[in-house]
Amino acid sequence: MTGAEIAVRARGAVGTPFRLHGRGPDGLDCVGLVGLAYGVAVPTGYRLRSGSASLVAAVAAAAGLRAVADGAVGDLIVMASAPGQLHLAIDVGDGFxxxxxxxxxxxERPGAPPWPVLARWRREEGTWRR
Known part of the structure; x- marks a missing residue:
């Protein structure tokens, strides 16, 4: 799956209701959105303010993503939206x-995220896992 395809899948979810631990059309949280956009299983049962960057890194690596310094369409963006609270988004090129x-x-928001970006993750070619 290309970055452009990931962005299309993320944009396809715009308007879906927010629901903590949501994983389907009846509701998504940021983790559920990432799972939908990337087509991978994602964890449930976490706390809203867990702030576990190591858990995000482990799930991203297990899904075949690698940490990157630059930005590209389809990237997973990890942000600090509040003290102790991580937030995930998908880069769609002209926003997220x-x-x-x-x-x-x-x-979908235009421009750069308003929160500090802690990490970006991208599909590792040849190692995509579902």
């Missing part, structure tokens, strides 16, 4: 798609 708890739905 994320599950917005405040707006209660998946949205």
């Amino acid at each position: 798609v994320h599950a917005d708890a405040g707006l209660r739905r998946v949205v």
